Amino acid sequence: MTYIEFLQVHGSRMADGTVLTVVQFLLATVVAVVVAVLFGLMRLSRNPGVRGVATVYIEIFRGTSLLVQLFWIFFVLPLFGLNLDKFVAGFLAVGLNMGAYGAELVRGAIRAVPRGQWEAALALNMTDRKRMWRVILPQALVIMLPPWGNLVIEILKGTALVALISVADLMFEVRQINIATFLSVQAFGTALIVYYVLARFFVTPVMRALERFMSRKIGRA
Template sequence: MGFLEFLAQYWPRLLSGTWVTILIFACSAVLSIALSMIAGLCKLAPTPLLRAVAVCYVELFRGTSLLVQLYWIFFVLPLFGLTIEKFTAGCLAIGLNIGAYGAELVKGAVLAVPRGQWEAALAINMAPAQRMRRVILPQALVIALPAWGNLLIELLKATALVSLISVSDVMFEAKQINGQTFLSAQVFGAALVIYYILARCLLTPGMRSLEKRMRSKLGSA
């Protein structure tokens, strides 16, 4: 069976899988951005306890595999009476994992904001929270955006793992179709192309234009 013939027959399933992939991507992206902000700022906090918690979180999730974390959340947490639905478990594992990597980016970006900005905010008597929110974070965001573009591609790639806990994403559909038809080259080829299109034609240009917009908003374009 040719590739086009194959697509003509199976595109509805691949498309529905793609939607699930996009949904998981969106949910875990929101979660990981929130977590990385919290953890990144905690790593810079003056309180040793907050710093220690953030360091533990980051090292724990960067030091083990996403697959191990996913299985742990999905198979082990229920034993403690915490049953999580598979879609949520997938988003949670990916969000926690990528959030740990993102925390380092947030920390690095905040530290990269020029010293003078901190001092100027202090000079006009801004409270620390106000200074962070109105002066430092907006600039740190612009500094961090290019690295976040790469991290979001990693996140998109990570979503393929949720197929292993049978969330019906595009990878899961591909495996099912492969199991029924043995058209491996077509089906896995199609899956690869779908991921490539999502990453190269949607994610990368989107992040580029966001970078441009943010830079022009800050007047540093």
């Protein structure tokens, strides 16, 4: 069987899997961004209780493995009556995990905004909320976008784990193809290339474009 024949036979399954991988990746990214902003801001709160909750969340999710968290959410939560569909459990686990890493990026970026900016906003009599949304966060966003570029790649890679709870993503499909055909190089090799192309030619350029767009927007082109 030549490689072309292999692709003709199994290509459509892999394409379906790739679509699911991309969907999981996009949803996980949304979850991660929300979690990161929420817990990143909570870490900077003046209230020690709020800060404590965020710290515990971040340490738990960064201190254990994504796979452990995924299995916990999928196998243990139903025991407490919270039944999640495998599709939801998949992107939720990846998003919650990566969000904890993102929260530290958010916190670091906000702290890296020069002190003068805070003082100027205070001097202009801005409300706390307005100061955060209009002055601090836009600048923090520019600071944190480059490390987010790496994190987003980690999210893409993380979604491969959802195959282990039978979400039919690319990883899952090539595993099935491998079991059926034993053509491991073709199956896994193709998947490696697809993930690489997604990361290198889609995710990274989008993040770079976003970096350029944001720094232009706040006048740092």
